[in-house]
Structures are given as structure tokens and as C-alpha cells.
Amino acid sequence: MKTGGREIPDDEDGNPFKTISQLVGCGTSIATLATAIEKDGVYTWDRFGRFGKASDEDKALALDLLEAQYKWASDPEADRREDPRSPMDQCEGDWTNPFERFGWAAEVEPDFKNICQTQVEDVPKKDLRVKRKAPDAFVGAFARLLVEIAKRDPDINIDEMPGIKADLLAVAIKFDGLEHPLSTFDSYIEGLCKFKRGGRPSKYYMQLFPEYFK
Structure with missing residues (x-):
């Protein structure tokens, strides 16, 4: 959907907005998400509360978040640290959770499957999918x-x-x-x-x- 020449997710048609956190939790790889952001951009809210395509500065922040998550997943000692939680889990429940700030609606969602199939990815052995037991x-x-x-x-x-x-x-x-x-x-x-x-x-x-x- 375009409004005033600006491309935005077409939520009026009910397309759900999927955040980086949700996509990682569903099994989308860090490498795939990073390529999607680099090639297609990502959507977010800026520091003034305006929603739209991320600026270069915000894209860099999204990539930094993915890098931190990847480093944790690749670290064999992570489970032995004082706080063994992933960066994503450490932000869970925080209303300013940066992993929930970035994502795509269905209409503008990149073809993650195609991205994954057309690049060589180093997939950490650690399962990044979110598995939480309900209290x-x-x-x-x-x-x-x-x-x-x-x-x-x-x-x-x-x-x-x-x-x-x-x-x-x-x-x-x-x-x-x-x-x-x-x-x-x-x-x-x-x-x-x-x-x-x-x-x-x-x-x-x-x-x-x-x-x-x-």
C-alpha cells in the first residue's frame, strides 16, 4: 500500500505485522533476516513515534541486534555465563524491547525462503526458536x-x-x-x-x- 507516495504495510487489509522476535521464534535464521534487512529494508517506529521504513541508522541498529543474537547462539560457553539468556530473552517483557520494534507486514514481507535457499548460511547449533512454558x-x-x-x-x-x-x-x-x-x-x-x-x-x-x- 502507498499513501502519499510512501510505502507502508497494508494493515487495513488485516496483514499481521511480524517482528524480528517473532520471526526468530518461528525459526527464521539470523542470516536470512540480516540479508532481508540489507536488501529490502525493514519497518519500524522512529524516535518520534512515526511508523515507516527504517532509516539507515535504524537499519544498522536492527542488524546490531541480530549480530548480538547470533554471537550468543554461536557461543558454546553462553549457557555457563552468569546470565545465560539470549539478548532477545533479556529484553522479553520490556515495553521498549528493541527486537519488537522492527519487522514487516505480510504485504511487504521479504521472501525469506528464497533468501535462505540462495545463500550459504552458518546456522548455530543452538535452537533459537522461542520455547517458553506457560506459568x-x-x-x-x-x-x-x-x-x-x-x-x-x-x-x-x-x-x-x-x-x-x-x-x-x-x-x-x-x-x-x-x-x-x-x-x-x-x-x-x-x-x-x-x-x-x-x-x-x-x-x-x-x-x-x-x-x-x-
């Missing part, structure tokens, strides 16, 4: 939310939840304060419910819980 308190609160959804919609199938995960997160925050970055929420609900393939943003949860969205 018991989260599981209990989320179970209560699913029960409430089932009460309001007896036809709900938790193996084919409507909408997208961001829609469910919005009501989860209001229902029981389950406020987490989307990547963390995604990890926590794995095994608790599933979403339809190719799901689109939906007002289903807003309509099911109108008291939260007045």
Missing part, C-alpha cells in the same frame, strides 16, 4: 477465559479459534490481565488452543465481550 497462573487464567468463551458461544471449537492470536490477546488482557508480548502469548497458548489456518483479524471477541470494548 501455572497463566494456564489457570487462560482456561477460565476459554470456559467463558464457551459459555457465550457453545459452538466454539478451541482447535479452530476464530480470528488471529492478536484478537484473542486483546480480550485476554481485559479479561484477566494476561498482558504479554504477542510472541510470549503465542508460546504460552501452544497446546491450549489452535487457530484456523489463514485466519484473518476478526471482531468476534469484541462482539462476544462487548463490555470490554465500549
Whole structure:
């Protein structure tokens, strides 16, 4: 989508914005993401809160973040350090998390598969995919939310939840304060419910819980 000659992600069509953190968590390699940023650029919010394609300075910051994550993944001693967490995990839960600042919407997402297939990559043996066990308190609160959804919609199938995960997160925050970055929420609900393939943003949860969205 172009507005005033400026290319921006077409979120009006419901394309989800995928952050660097989410992409790494889903298995996209550091090398692939670095090449994508160098060749195609990346989207972010600047220091004034304006959203658009990253400046050269911000692109350099995104690449520095990936470099730090790669160095951690390649370091055989990382697990023995005083803080064994990756740079990405150290930023988890911080509202200024730089790994959540950069990314692409579906309409402008680079062809990661093609990039990976057309370059030689040194892939660290350490698995960078995000695997987080949901705390018991989260599981209990989320179970209560699913029960409430089932009460309001007896036809709900938790193996084919409507909408997208961001829609469910919005009501989860209001229902029981389950406020987490989307990547963390995604990890926590794995095994608790599933979403339809190719799901689109939906007002289903807003309509099911109108008291939260007045």
C-alpha cells in the first residue's frame, strides 16, 4: 500500500505485522533476516513515534541486534555465563524491547525462503526458536477465559479459534490481565488452543465481550 507516495504495510487489509522476535521464534535464521534487512529494508517506529521504513541508522541498529543474537547462539560457553539468556530473552517483557520494534507486514514481507535457499548460511547449533512454558497462573487464567468463551458461544471449537492470536490477546488482557508480548502469548497458548489456518483479524471477541470494548 502507498499513501502519499510512501510505502507502508497494508494493515487495513488485516496483514499481521511480524517482528524480528517473532520471526526468530518461528525459526527464521539470523542470516536470512540480516540479508532481508540489507536488501529490502525493514519497518519500524522512529524516535518520534512515526511508523515507516527504517532509516539507515535504524537499519544498522536492527542488524546490531541480530549480530548480538547470533554471537550468543554461536557461543558454546553462553549457557555457563552468569546470565545465560539470549539478548532477545533479556529484553522479553520490556515495553521498549528493541527486537519488537522492527519487522514487516505480510504485504511487504521479504521472501525469506528464497533468501535462505540462495545463500550459504552458518546456522548455530543452538535452537533459537522461542520455547517458553506457560506459568501455572497463566494456564489457570487462560482456561477460565476459554470456559467463558464457551459459555457465550457453545459452538466454539478451541482447535479452530476464530480470528488471529492478536484478537484473542486483546480480550485476554481485559479479561484477566494476561498482558504479554504477542510472541510470549503465542508460546504460552501452544497446546491450549489452535487457530484456523489463514485466519484473518476478526471482531468476534469484541462482539462476544462487548463490555470490554465500549
